[in-house]
Amino acid sequence: MIDGQSNRLDGERVNIGEIAKRAGVSRSTVSYALSGKRPVAAATARRINEVIAELGYRPNASARALAEGRTRTLGLVIPPASRRLTDVQLGFVATVVEEAAANDLDVLLSPSGADHDRSFERIVTGRRVDGVILMEILLDDPRVARLERGALPFVSIGHVEHPGRSWWVDVDYAGLVRRCVHHLADLGHRQVVLINRSTELVAAGYGPALRATAGFQEAAAQRGMTARTVCCADEPAAGLSCFEEIRTRWPGVTAAVTINEAALPGLQRALHNAGLVVPRDFSITGVIADRLAEEFHPPLTAADVPAAQMARIAVELLIERITDPSATPRHALLQPVISLRSSTGANLS
Amino acid sequence: MIDGQSNRLDGERVNIGEIAKRAGVSRSTVSYALSGKRPVAAATARRINEVIAELGYRPNASARALAEGRTRTLGLVIPPASRRLTDVQLGFVATVVEEAAANDLDVLLSPSGADHDRSFERIVTGRRVDGVILMEILLDDPRVARLERGALPFVSIGHVEHPGRSWWVDVDYAGLVRRCVHHLADLGHRQVVLINRSTELVAAGYGPALRATAGFQEAAAQRGMTARTVCCADEPAAGLSCFEEIRTRWPGVTAAVTINEAALPGLQRALHNAGLVVPRDFSITGVIADRLAEEFHPPLTAADVPAAQMARIAVELLIERITDPSATPRHALLQPVISLRSSTGANLS
DNA sequence: CAAGCGAGTCGAACCGGTTCGACTCACGAG
DNA sequence: CTCGTGAGTCGAACCGGTTCGACTCGCTTG
Numbered sequence: 001m002i003d004g005q006s007n008r009l010d011g012e013r014v015n016i017g018e019i020a021k022r023a024g025v026s027r028s029t030v031s032y033a034l035s036g037k038r039p040v041a042a043a044t045a046r047r048i049n050e051v052i053a054e055l056g057y058r059p060n061a062s063a064r065a066l067a068e069g070r071t072r073t074l075g076l077v078i079p080p081a082s083r084r085l086t087d088v089q090l091g092f093v094a095t096v097v098e099e100a101a102a103n104d105l106d107v108l109l110s111p112s113g114a115d116h117d118r119s120f121e122r123i124v125t126g127r128r129v130d131g132v133i134l135m136e137i138l139l140d141d142p143r144v145a146r147l148e149r150g151a152l153p154f155v156s157i158g159h160v161e162h163p164g165r166s167w168w169v170d171v172d173y174a175g176l177v178r179r180c181v182h183h184l185a186d187l188g189h190r191q192v193v194l195i196n197r198s199t200e201l202v203a204a205g206y207g208p209a210l211r212a213t214a215g216f217q218e219a220a221a222q223r224g225m226t227a228r229t230v231c232c233a234d235e236p237a238a239g240l241s242c243f244e245e246i247r248t249r250w251p252g253v254t255a256a257v258t259i260n261e262a263a264l265p266g267l268q269r270a271l272h273n274a275g276l277v278v279p280r281d282f283s284i285t286g287v288i289a290d291r292l293a294e295e296f297h298p299p300l301t302a303a304d305v306p307a308a309q310m311a312r313i314a315v316e317l318l319i320e321r322i323t324d325p326s327a328t329p330r331h332a333l334l335q336p337v338i339s340l341r342s343s344t345g346a347n348l349s
Numbered sequence: 350m351i352d353g354q355s356n357r358l359d360g361e362r363v364n365i366g367e368i369a370k371r372a373g374v375s376r377s378t379v380s381y382a383l384s385g386k387r388p389v390a391a392a393t394a395r396r397i398n399e400v401i402a403e404l405g406y407r408p409n410a411s412a413r414a415l416a417e418g419r420t421r422t423l424g425l426v427i428p429p430a431s432r433r434l435t436d437v438q439l440g441f442v443a444t445v446v447e448e449a450a451a452n453d454l455d456v457l458l459s460p461s462g463a464d465h466d467r468s469f470e471r472i473v474t475g476r477r478v479d480g481v482i483l484m485e486i487l488l489d490d491p492r493v494a495r496l497e498r499g500a501l502p503f504v505s506i507g508h509v510e511h512p513g514r515s516w517w518v519d520v521d522y523a524g525l526v527r528r529c530v531h532h533l534a535d536l537g538h539r540q541v542v543l544i545n546r547s548t549e550l551v552a553a554g555y556g557p558a559l560r561a562t563a564g565f566q567e568a569a570a571q572r573g574m575t576a577r578t579v580c581c582a583d584e585p586a587a588g589l590s591c592f593e594e595i596r597t598r599w600p601g602v603t604a605a606v607t608i609n610e611a612a613l614p615g616l617q618r619a620l621h622n623a624g625l626v627v628p629r630d631f632s633i634t635g636v637i638a639d640r641l642a643e644e645f646h647p648p649l650t651a652a653d654v655p656a657a658q659m660a661r662i663a664v665e666l667l668i669e670r671i672t673d674p675s676a677t678p679r680h681a682l683l684q685p686v687i688s689l690r691s692s693t694g695a696n697l698s
Numbered sequence: 699c700a701a702g703c704g705a706g707t708c709g710a711a712c713c714g715g716t717t718c719g720a721c722t723c724a725c726g727a728g
Numbered sequence: 729c730t731c732g733t734g735a736g737t738c739g740a741a742c743c744g745g746t747t748c749g750a751c752t753c754g755c756t757t758g
Contacts, residue, residue, distance in 0.1 A: 015744055026708050031746060038747095039705055058474035062414035063744035066713050071411060073457070080447070090439045097458045098429070101468040106477065108422070109446045109456045119450040125407035128455065236644050265644040272646070295585050295614040297621070364714055375738045380716060387717095388735055412714035415743050 014057045022055075023048045034059070073106045074318060075129035077120065077143070079136050080111050088261065088289045088307045089135065092157070095311035096133060103319060105130075112143065124150045131322045133157065133314050137207070153321040155314050158207045165329050167321055169314045172335045173208045173259065173287060174215030176303040179338060180257045180285045181219035183301075187255075188347035189283060191226040193246055195239075195258035195267070199231040212259050212287070228253060232263045239266025240273075247274060254347050258286035264296060279345030290339065299341035306336045363404045371404075372397045383408070422455045423667060424478035426469065426492065428485050429460050437610065437638045437656045438484065441506070444660035445482060452668060454479075461492065473499045480667045482506065486556070502670040504663050507556045514678045516670055518663045521684040522557045522608065522636060523564030525652040528687060529606045529634045530568035532650075536604075537696035538632065540575040542595055544588075544607035544616070548580040561608050561636070577602060581612045588615025589622075596623060603696050607635035613645060628694030639688065648690035655685045 020027045025044060032038040033048045040048075051057075065071040076096055079089065097107045108129055110119045123129055124146060131153040134143060137160065144166065147154045159168040177194070184192055194216040196202060197209045213229055220227035228250050232242040242263065246253060258267070267284070276282045278298055285301045293300035313332050321327060369376045374393060381387040382397045389397075400406075414420040425445055428438065446456045457478055459468045472478055473495060480502040483492060486509065493515070496503045508517040526543070533541055543565040545551060546558045562578055569576035577599050581591040591612065595602060607616070616633070625631045627647055634650045642649035662681050670676060 016746095017744075027745080028709080028747075029707060032707090035746080038707090041706060044706080056474070058471075060415070060744050061471075061475035061477045062411045062420060063713090064746080065411035066409070066415050066715085067744080067746040069713075069746095076458075078443070078446070080443075093442075094427070094460075097427070097460050101460055104467070104471075106468070106472065107458045109425075109442075109458055111443070111446050111450055118453070119455070122407075122410075122453075123455065125405070126410035128410045269646055297618055365716095366714075376715080377717075377739080378737060381737090384716080387737090390736060393736080409714050412743090413716080415745085416714080416716040418743075 014055045019051050022051045070130050073108050073129045074100050075108050075123045075132040077110045077112045077134045088305045091307040092311045095308040099312050099315040131318045155318045167317050167329050168331045169310050172333050174211040175335055176287050177212045177215040178219040184255045185223040189255040191252045192255045193253045194229040195256055195260050196231045197260050198233045232260050234262040236266035239263030240270045243267050243270035255283035261292050278343050283344040285344050300343040301341045303338045304336050363406045368400050371400045419479050422457050422478045423449050424457050424472045424481040426459045426461045426483045437654050440656040441660045444657040448661050448664040480671045482663050504667045516666050516678050517680045518659050521682050523560040524684055525636050526561045526564040527568040533604045534572040538604040540602045541604045542602045543578040544609050545580045546609050547582045581609050583611035585615035588612030589619045592616050592619035604632035610641050627692050632693040634693050649692045650690045652687045653685050
């Protein structure tokens with residue numbers, strides 16, 4: 001309906017003044033007709049809308065942002081591309097964008113880490129966004145401090161050690177891993193291993209990795225099990241060598257809990273090479289995106305990471321915090337169900 | 350609606366006027382000291398920089414965009430989240446963001462399709478970005494027309510049928526698939542099948558899917574082979590049923606070429622279920638992201654889709670087009686090498 | 699009938715930068 | 729000695745919106 005027509009200006013120089021002139025009113029009247037913040041006579045409004053439709057006018061976003069003091073844009077800080085995004089993170093990004101769009105907000109992406117601090121800094125201090133969603137934060141994250149100092153509303157995925165007045169959404173890794181361990185204990189397993197994320201992430205204080213370890217050891221101790229833990233780089237090759245190492249060092253281990261999605265293909269191949277049949281010879285469970293759990297062979301019994309749900313909640317919380325900067329902090333700790341598929345079985349050894 | 354007078358952190362309401370006042374100069378002098386567009390005395394520049402550092406001042410991005418007439422932001426139109434992003438697309442997005450950051454540009458994301466036209470429209474007409482990268486375009490894409498009418502520089506990933514004056518980056522699907530077919534012919538295969546993307550995409554006129562088909566049939570005809578083609582939804586389950594159908598309908602087929610990455614896990618399982626050993630009983634090749642090709646068991650001989658390279662080139666071209674709007678259109682048709690791994694072998698039947 | 703009120707409109711003052719023209723001053727060339 | 733020149737600076741005019749105060753009506757209301 002905006003097609004072709006007689007907009008010879010081709011959307012180039014049309015601003016609110018041009019609309020006002022052609023409609024025979026002042027610029028402020030056009031603005032009020034658009035925002036509805038003051039009454040405008042029906043006849044005037046109709047004239048204005050006709051001119052707007054004819055010229056295909058849209059308010060300039062920068063001018064509006066400058067005048068209003070808000071940009072109608074959210075910032076999303078993603079992990080650097082070098083550390084490949086996992087499937088879960090990917091779904092998360094996509095859902096954030098959709099959810100923001102549903103609220104007429106745009107999303108500005110910023111890579112973090114490495115030498116991308118310029119980008120992060122530009123977004124934070126340049127008033128380019130009204131608020132920020134921070135992915136994959138560390139237990140003691142400098143960016144959190146930076147955002148707090150900048151007085152910019154933000155919601156983090158994952159929480160810092162002592163979340164004082166902060167807003168966040170997280171998955172209860174400790175609780176989920178604990179339940180996985182109990183599940184294995186119920187099936188008669190006595191020696192289990194946790195296949196964690198990479199050594200670097202653990203060293204950097206990545207929350208989920210640390211909390212998974214804690215939950216793992218707590219539950220194993222409670223059930224009197226022998227608990228081993230290994231770190232594994234986030235890539236298939238590492239999954240393979242990691243599993244071979246496990247078999248060599250601890251041949252008595254009969255089950256694994258993992259939160260490392262990227263290593264799964266390698267794990268799969270290692271099991272195949274060792275001639276092990278899942279779950280007859282070895283059980284596997286953990287916290288894994290449902291899609292990946294179903295791609296495994298056999299499908300993995302696992303806690304599904306609810307990335308889309310987290311994204312929706314994060315956007316919702318952020319909008320709330322932006323709208324009311326003095327609101328009391330809110331957060332959500334999600335504990336998704338464990339989907340029973342086919343990768344765990346009784347310990348027969 | 351922040352009461353400007355009240356309080357807020359001292360460092361937060363700083364603008365160029367405040368810097369000018371404290372440094373004892375005019376606003377324009379501060380601006381010139383920052384941009385270097387006119388000479389400023391060394392002593393003055395030092396005073397200004399001291400004040401800026403002391404107050405932690407950063408220019409307001411909206412104000413600058415309004416005055417300069419450019420936003421220092423690129424738009425990236427991604428496929429809707431509903432149609433899950435593939436691994437390749439994900440790598441592409443991440444690399445675009447990094448490459449843009451390297452050029453001090455930010456990236457605004459816009460989902461397309463479905464009911465997200467508002468978002469697309471907002472970005473195009475609101476002058477929110479200086480240029481746009483369009484992912485996964487169709488052979489006859491309405492968004493291309495929209496961007497051309499809006500006089501907004503853009504680069505597309507994939508090209509329309511008759512790329513007149515447009516800028517684009519693409520992978521030579523036809524050529525790659527052709528080479529895959531020749532490779533299989535050289536190994537003695539006589540009956541081959543193309544496992545394409547989904548029926549919907551093909552019907553919608555998705556370029557790579559159509560060009561892959563064309564290249565496939567051309568090469569097969571040239572080598573006197575029997576060529577079958579099937580469409581397969583972009584998901585593991587479809588890969589499984591799709592392969593079973595192939596075995597039933599055309600039992601003589603001994604090799605497959607695929608450009609459908611998402612279906613690979615299902616394909617893997619179908620092969621396993623059928624008791625087929627790759628490449629002894631069946632050969633597989635195609636156009637696949639290197640990471641996925643290596644996760645397959647055995648690793649796939651395939652043309653690696655160079656997502657990162659495409660992203661870098663796309664950003665580069667877009668910047669060039671923005672800088673010089675009258676430049677003659679440029680494009681890049683990439684023909685990556687085919688990595689010989691272990692999934693193709695001689696036809697023994 | 700004066701006063702009060704709310705709908706409808708306008709002009710002007712912002713928001714925070716960039717940029718252009720003009721002015722001053724010191725210095726070297728004619 | 730005068731003139732031209734360029735470094736260095738300032739003030740003012742933008743960019744394109746939003747918003748506030750004030751003004752004009754026509755209509756109650758006391």
